[in-house]
Amino acid sequence: MKNIVVQKYGGSSVGSIDRIKNVAKQVVKAKHENNKVVVVVSAMGNTTNELIEKAIKINKNPSSREMDMLLSTGEQMSIALLAMAIQELNEDVISLNGYQCKIITDDKHKKARISDIDTTRIKNELQKGKIVIVAGFQGVSQNNDITTLGRGGSDTTAVALAAILNATKCEIYTDVDGVYTSDPRIVKGAKLLEKISYDEMLELASLGAKVLHPRCVELARKYNVALVVKSSFNECKGTEVVEVNKVENVLVRGVSLDEKIAKVSILEVPDEPGISYQLFDILSKYNIQVDMIIQNVNRENVNDISFTVNTEDLKEVQRISNELKDKINAKDIVTDESVSKISVVGIGISGSSNVASAFFRNLYELGVNIQMISTSEIKISCIIDKKKGREALEYVNQKFRLCSDNYVFEEKVV
């Protein structure tokens, strides 16, 4: 089947009756442009949080299966309401929830992964000339239980459908105009990117740019889905996420700042095999995502191990590390929430040593001390004092010329 377009609208895009009507217009417009349109929708605005609040009043620790049963009603409401709004515009439409379009997942409730989608019904409905609306974020297990896909779930539904339906493109509608060189709420002159490679987007996503969840970007890269991120509130062209050979080769695509991290240091553990394994194995069992890990030989026979985690996981990490402290004979455990991570991302980084030195020089010029460094093929990250974070973000953007030309940079006197 040809000319299939998948559009995905997030919770804020369908956050009110008027917004739903607006989305209906956009969907119908795409249909009139001779496309077969599949629309993936999230739950309206704050619905999911309201449902969680209700649940917690009843049971502080409800089973994941029942939580999924509850939360999946949010998307089911949105798809029905959007279908009604499209009917009001006299277009033929049908809404399908996760089990109706057979989005089969494993049975890991609250964080299920899609294993297969049987597209028979979707294709049948498209063939009849209908717009097909699909509930994002949800699927069904082999056992016929409702599952939800966890963070980035609706984006993942959209990309998975685009991949399996061989769609011409997958448009992710959101409340920002696209992907910027840096967070435009902090960096005033940040430029909207016309194109970005999957790899760069992945690094920016996981570094706190928050426009797309890394999971959906990974899936898009794997199946080479033409992804477009754009605003549902205006006509802005948005940002295309494409293969690396379709993107202009620049040294640095963007700079990001993650302020929600904390640094944990395990001090003076014996330098013997298995210490790191014990530590990170137990953290992974508790599903705690560890970001940067640095280990230096400190003095003879003892090491310091430092790593960073999300601030929201910090309490759990402290509890676990303290339990482990005696077992691994560590001298002390120190945590620090007054840090941020600043990162430069670009496909040109791996081929040039200039980027790293320029980045470090920028931080030096601002008097910012670098506490930890970590690099990948296309990224350099530094842990710095949180107080200096935003200033550093603006400065580095400016120095790498990632701000719009008509933006006047004001030197700051610290």
Added chain:
Amino acid sequence: MKNIVVQKYGGSSVGSIDRIKNVAKQVVKAKHENNKVVVVVSAMGNTTNELIEKAIKINKNPSSREMDMLLSTGEQMSIALLAMAIQELNEDVISLNGYQCKIITDDKHKKARISDIDTTRIKNELQKGKIVIVAGFQGVSQNNDITTLGRGGSDTTAVALAAILNATKCEIYTDVDGVYTSDPRIVKGAKLLEKISYDEMLELASLGAKVLHPRCVELARKYNVALVVKSSFNECKGTEVVEVNKVENVLVRGVSLDEKIAKVSILEVPDEPGISYQLFDILSKYNIQVDMIIQNVNRENVNDISFTVNTEDLKEVQRISNELKDKINAKDIVTDESVSKISVVGIGISGSSNVASAFFRNLYELGVNIQMISTSEIKISCIIDKKKGREALEYVNQKFRLCSDNYVFEEKVV
């Protein structure tokens, strides 16, 4: 499988977090009394109306299919929340929506009828020792679309499950203590009935006693389901709805008043074949339920036809009758909303002519003019002036000794 009990809790019984917790306790209690418990739940309190309001803001006339998609989320929320409340009490439980317990219906959305239930999963879960919570009011069509069962839907789900699971009883929990000889909000001394026959309950249900929907009573009668109506807010024993040979043979079981009716009179239509057919055929096509129908030869060659409908259908009926007026050569159409229907119901009525004359005498004693009369095997109904309705209800109850003995009847001077 033995010792299965089906319990059904209506919207007001699960209308708040505290009420859901209360229902959880009652369900667990039944489990501890060595029963296998299946619980059918409606949507919380006002949820369904709130969803309808949202829909209407988007589309005044949405498709029934999408309306069902929307409304079915209400019950899905309740079953998940009730499951969590039961988990909090450390009982093993699982919630199932209409699709998961394979409540197969036809595809008449918003008023679907159950055609089959595949109980495999329910029985499996019961076998594992779990309490099974089922979403009321909803099913799934052969085409995998979500359907809703219309009025009395959750009661019908409960009775259908009790029938097919061969349950020992089906308890319908509601916000009243059971079935009364008359509406206790109007008739102060109305007595709670210990037992009532299916047939009497059917007449009382359709006559506005509103405790049970006739549809679920019919189903219970057909499959001989032991039905109990009781309050979810106290320990009152409630009312058993049973076969006619299990109930005490009284002349009159109860008296009911229906205030939501209107009388329509088609005046002076030619006395020829096919007139009534044309009229009532078109009303049935618009799904309008006609209650009493009376036709008298008025003078030579012309008839007056009168019938009653629900007040909520009146506008539609007026529109239809006016369109039909010229076609059937009627002189005029008159409607009257200032009427009520008062009915006495009892299995002894058919065997005795005394009930009718005593009933009419009661109305005469109050100076109430009878506008229409209709009778069945176990029921006599009169259309009277709405202003006199409640007074007549109290008086007739008193005269047939359907009020509690310690209730002092105060003679009213009209």
